[in-house]
Amino acid sequence: MTGAAPDSPIGEVAGTATDAAMGCEHPDHGHTAPTIPRLLIQAAQVHGTAEAARDGELRVTWSEFAARVAGRAAQYAHLGVGRGDRVAVLADNGLAFLEAYFAVAAVGAVSVPLNVRLVPRELAGVLEDAEPVLLLAQERYSRVAREAATLISGAIELQPLAQSPDATGVLEPGPAREGDLAHLYYTSGTTGRPKGVMLSHRNVCQHALAAACELSLAPTDTWAHIAPMFHLADAWASFAITLVGGRHVFLERFEAGAALDLMERERATITNLVPTMLGAMVARTDAAARDWSRLRSILSGGAPIAPEVVRAIVATFRTEYVQTYGMTETSPYLTLSKLGRAQAGLSAEERLALSARTGRPFLGIELQVVDADGARVPADDTSVGEIRVRGATVTAGYWRQPEATAQALRDGWLWTGDLARVDRHGFVEIVDRAKDMILTGGENVYSIEVENVLYEHPDVLEAAAFGRPDVQWGEAVWAAVVPREGRRLDAAALIAHCRGRLAGFKVPKGIDLLEALPRTGSGKIAKRLLRDGI
Known part of the structure; x- marks a missing residue:
């Protein structure tokens, strides 16, 4: 089963007046719609010997990165993995995880990233639902993976997710099409049956392009993978940074001091963190004294953030702060608090207040805040309604759960369950989950x-x-x-x-x-x- 998206080329939404005005370059000007492997193939062709990633002492160029992904893809194909099969990944942040995302896509299979904090019984619930044919586990999680595998009814192949793959192959686009299912992300609910959010190649590639446009991502950017790569709080950047030929660096697991060290040492220019991580980082007495001259933007998402915390972030890192809001179901971004020329005349205090809000709609997303009758609430920053959205990055639904899909996707809209108000700038502010x-x-x-x-x-x-x-x-x-x-x-x-x-x-x-x-x-x-x- 695949989560098919409507058949329209990825450039249809991206190639708008808004997009052109931002000076965005399209990843593919031909008639072939981009897929995840094609993003990397183009990056290797364009950026070749430039450094693509550093993981500890290991450095790889874009050409080497593509060859390593080709080696992993050949291994998965040899194991019988093919188009539409699911491949689960249980690992911390690192180059191996990044390569797995691309290698699984290269054989036309579907990545199922697993939350490393789950116990075997919880992991087994996800595996039972997704029915992967292969489980790739980092060495430290091999025991947990074996135990989870014994608790499911079906057969599953266990393989280590090693740091050093064969790197002699040539990466091919593979059999995946833009409407094919690319990822299954399981929502983090603690009760009930797990829900697998289906994201297609079109969803993922469209989001990568929109993010590159919105955030002015460039080959000169270094992205710090600090938030977990099994979650879309960070995973989206795996594809957006690859699209533009930026540089990936990794923190295996979050610790505030280690995160600050990585960002300073690797001269990170941009990253996305959840508010709790940022709170722990700015609370350290040495944070503000570090060299942040290369850092151009701090993104925060995954939870609301208090204005006082935003003030501390800006004072510590002396850089642009952008609040983000999104969902797994939307690849993930729905809004950014990134300011534009329309806000140029505001005072510094007013600009800070806007930056702390949930933000204005992300490129390619149609967002409305509506009352119980489906009517849009006035932009008075007082009236509260529910956010509903639609666009090319929105999921086709939940894996094998038509009832849950029908409940979330109604009348052509995804109903988020988030309550918000809208101000005169068109910036929304979430006031609560319903x-x-x-x-x-x-x-x-x-x-x-x-x-x-x-x-x-x-x-x-x-x-x-x-x-x-x-x-x-x-x-x-x-x-x-x-x-x-x-x-x-x-x-x-x-x-x-x-x-x-x-x-x-x-x-x-x-x-x-x-x-x-x-x-x-x-x-x-x-x-x-x-x-x-x-």
Whole structure:
């Protein structure tokens, strides 16, 4: 089964007046629509001996990178992997993971990136659903992979994802077509049947092109793969940076000091991090003193971010900050807070405030904020509605789950479940996930508003607001807070801090002081676990 996308060339959306005005170059001017292998083939042809990637002491040029991918593809083909087959990958960030993305696509197969934080039983649930014929596991995950494989009903080939492949072949485009399924990303829900989001070659290549245009990506860019490559918070850059012939560098697993070291040592120009990572990095006393002269942009996505955190990021890295919003279902970006000429006359404070918002629509995405009747809400920055989107980067649906697909994709739109408002600039601001909104005493409380106030306290490192069942109010506003290192917090004092800044019904009834907040595999805060008191 493949997740077929509508048959239209990738250039149809990209080749618009907006695209041309941005000076974007198309990856393929002929009649053959780009696929993932073609992105790399062109990069090798154009950039040849330029450095493509560095992983520790290993450096490879674009020509060498393509040859290594060809070697991996030949290995997978020898194992019988072919068009439409699924290949699961269990690994940390690194060149081997990047090569696997391209090699699996080169044989026409489908990559199924696995969350390395899952236990064998959870991994088995994903494997049972995706039915991969091959599981590639980094050495440190070989035991977990074997155990997960024993828990599924079907047969699966286990192979190590080695750092050193055969590099003697010539990379060919392979059998994949633009509408073929390229990736299955499993959503990070902690209960129920896992959902595999289907992304086609067209979805992935269109997103790479749009991202290159929006972010002015160039061969001079060095992308730091710091967020996990099994998640689209980082994986999209595997293809966008390859498209433009930039340079890839890798941090195997996140640690704040190591992330700062990598970015400084490798002279990174751009990266995308989740807010919790950025919070940990800017909290380090040595962060601001480093050499960030080559860094031109810090992107943040995967969760909302408080304005105070944005202020600290800009002060630390002395570079452009861009807030991003997206979904696995949309490859992922839907908005960017990147400012344009229309905002040039704003004050520095107004520009910072806009940069901290969810942002304006991503190139090629049609985005609306609508009320319960499907009517667009006014751009008054007050009226709240649900975000719905459509475009060439939107999924065809969920793997073998027609009911879930029908629920998410209605009337030609993907309904995101995110609640937002729109300002006069056309910038949206997410106020909550529909499922995270707190209903207390008949009043709606948006958790992000409460969290932003908590972040204004100088001793708060992380905060999450959520609702807990309450006999009197239906739900009570509650919060969990992590103090900065070496600081002490008092729950009563924090509640008093909120009381002076929020309406009474929005003030937390209680605050849990924790050493860390529970997270999903992509680094997002797992509010369900907080609500359940786990």
